[in-house]
Amino acid sequence: MSLPPLPDMILDPLVRSALMEDLGTYGDLTTRTVIPEGTRYTARLCAREPGVVSGMQIARMxxxxxxxxxxxxxxxxxxxxxxxxxxxxxISGPAASILSAERVALNFAGRLSGVATMTAAFVAETRGTDTRITCTRKTTPGLRLVEKQAVLHGGGFNHRFSLSDAILVKDNHIAAAGGIRPVLQAIKGQASHMVRVEIEVDTLDQLAEVLGEGGADVVLLDNMDTPTLREAVAMTAGRLVLEASGNMKLERIAEVAATGVDYISSGALTHSVSTLDLGLDF
Incomplete structure (x- = not known):
């Protein structure tokens, strides 16, 4: 999926921090020692396995x-x-510069291409349906922005970026607040009209309570089997957006999408990916 790049100024601190971590206090000791001054080369960043690329903007930076x-x-x-x-x-120019930036560029590009590639595989399983694949907040600390951007590159969609983006009521919120009804009443009394509201349910009885009470825009159907998801779609009849979540592995995506849910969210898109094999050769 072709997307406008993020502003470089947003990514600058992330890339700078990674380079500082890798270059340490004295720079690239090996390169400083063995590469003659003035040596110039052209290097190629190449794919070693199939996938979807992400992280090129960061590699360039x-x-x-x-x-x-x-x-x-x-x-x-x-x-x-x-x-x-x-x-x-x-990449053409001083060999020492290329070598000093190589690992940071490859770490970002390989990791983010892995996210984009897994996302694309999930999206492929939804063909023929209107279901969208979305990520979660189960991201690598410090890398949420770029990992979520990689999900977009793979054809997926983004869930909230932080706790301040939307109201998402989980099972622990419901338990602590005393039930679904008190939660939804509190939301209706206090939440801004500009804020979207999602609430998690584990059973069809809870879904019926949400439908009867009102106050939510989205319902997260957590860890439901496929027949129950299908029944939830029928019960809701388009009145609310439905998101299926929990144990959403690649091999299950097609059957879940066929139930008619609007979204399938999976933490695996960002927490269980393999780095795509990319290499840099002179």
Missing amino acids: AFHMVDPSLVLTQHKVDGDPITPGDVLME
Whole structure:
């Protein structure tokens, strides 16, 4: 999926912190020791397995942050499908600069391409339905913004970015507040009209209570089997947005999408991905 890039200024602190972590207190000791001054090369960032690319914007920033004189030729952009051997980017200039930025660029690009690739696999299982795949807040600390952007690159959608984005009432909120009815009454009495409200239910009886009470925009159907999800869709009859969540593994996505739920959320998109194998070769 082709998307406008994020403003570089938003990503700058993230990339700068990663480079500082990798360069340490003295810079790239190996490169400073063994690479003759003035050595120039062209390196290629290549795919070693198929997938969907993400993190090219950050890779570009990492190289340019180390050395603005590096010349980058980008052949693939975030959201592009890739196959083994595809050249994603060429980097030309001082060899020392390329080597010093290499690991940070590859760490981001490999990790985020893994997120985009898994998301694309989930999305593929929803073909023929109107169900959308969305992520959760189960992200790597500090990387939420870019991991959620990678979900978009894979064709998915974003859930809330933080606790302040929306009201999402979970089972523990319901228990602490004394039940679904007190929760929804409190929301109707206090929440801004600009804030969307989602509430989690575990049973059809709880769903019926939410439908009767009103005050919610979205219902999260948590850990329901497929027949129960189908019944929940019939009960709701389009009155509320329905999100299926819990144990949403790839092999189950097609049958859940066929129930007619609006969204399927999966933490696996960001917490259980494998880094896509990318390499940089001179």
